Amino acid sequence: MGRIYLDYAATTPTHPDVLKAMLPYFNEDFGNPSTICSYGQEAKGEIGNARTQIANLIGSRDEEIIFTSGGTEADNFAIKGIAFANESKGNHIITSSIEHPAVLETCRFLQKNGFNISFIPVDKQGLVDPDGVRKAITKNTILISIMHANNEIGTIEPIAEISKVAKKAGVYFHTDAIQTAGHIPIDVNELGVDLLSISAHKLYGPKGIGALYIKKGTSLATFMHGGEQEQGRRAGTENVPGIVGFGKAAELIQQEIDDESKRLIYLRDLLLTGILERINHSRLNGHPTMRLPNNANISIDFAEGESMILNLDLEGICAATGSACSSRNLEPSHVLLATGLSQEQAHGSLRFSLGKWTTEDEIKRVLDVLPRIVARLRAMSPLLKNQSKI
Secondary structure, eight states, X not given: OOOEEOBTTTOOOOOHHHHHHHTHHHHTSOOOTTSOSHHHHHHHHHHHHHHHHHHHHHTOOGGGEEEESSHHHHHHHHHHHHHHHSTTTOOEEEEETTOOHHXXXXXXXXXXXXXXXXXXXXXXXXXXXXXXXXXXXXXTEXXXXXXXXXXXXXXXXXXXXXXXXXXXXXXXXXXXXXXXXXXXXXXXXXXXXXXXXXXXXXXXXXXXXXXXXXXXTOOOOOSBOSSOTGGGTBOSOOOHHHHHHHHHHHHHHHHTHHHHHHHHHHHHHHHHHHHHHHSSSEEEOSOSSSBOTTEEEEEETTSOHHHHHHHHHHXXXXXXXXXXXXXXXXXXXXXXXXXXXXXXXHHTEEEEEOOTTOOHHHHHHHHHHHHHHHHHHHHHOXXXXXXXXX
């Protein structure tokens, strides 16, 4: 068996049909969409087609989709855009303690620049309590930003319930749906959000392209200044190949979302059950049922996460300990600490994220290899010195 990739939450391989759709826009249909010649107008038309494909994926209008350079920019655009456009109404923003760094660091930037930020705690399964959000709202609150599903532990948040709280208070609501778009059904109208971030490379599209859904009527400051691209909201010559690829990826993944979800849930549960049964002192992180179809996050006592990842990699198996954006940080996951795990437990976490090309044989391979790795690491572990025999 060749190498096994189980880190789809970090990034996905570009679908062959997506790559095929993109190629002509690098050297044949290479026009600038802002020009009026045929080359430019053809490119502009393809951007329009892609905008429709992405709008269809999340149930929005075409004109409510603005292209960005990726999910991080979409999150920044949403949060800073609301903050700077609505400063006269208030300076308070509510978010959760388990958000992606693209949200947390943006909020901390605003905090240094005169904004008040409330970081709502989560329960042991990573769920945000809508009532906790309601209690945090003040007369100065202008934005609530809660992720649709957590990128590390896979817990799906009660976004529709929180949106009702936001709407009743007259507060804008943003959700980071970068892990959910294309993996579970999304309808922005049912969710009730004003802004929603998505990224192409999480759904078998290219890197370097994302989008922000902006509900019609939302007061949002311009993020990139310059030309009049993207309805004057985000200046800069459009990444036509990336946008075309994003649109094609959205179209393809929407066609198979239900069947693929069922397949991944089966494989995910096979993996989770196998690990919990074969490795004692292991536990599931995140909600047992309200979780992403492809996410399996486990903490294993008396074995260090980085060591497990390196040993898995030597066996040809790629997994993760947490978010790809913080994988070089030796500090324990802020998400796992927020759910109540100790630093030692958080350091012993593994995240397996499955995808389109994951097979049952690959899962069985992991279940064969991982227990042996854990046993070997535990035999050398100083964490066992004061513990009874496992």
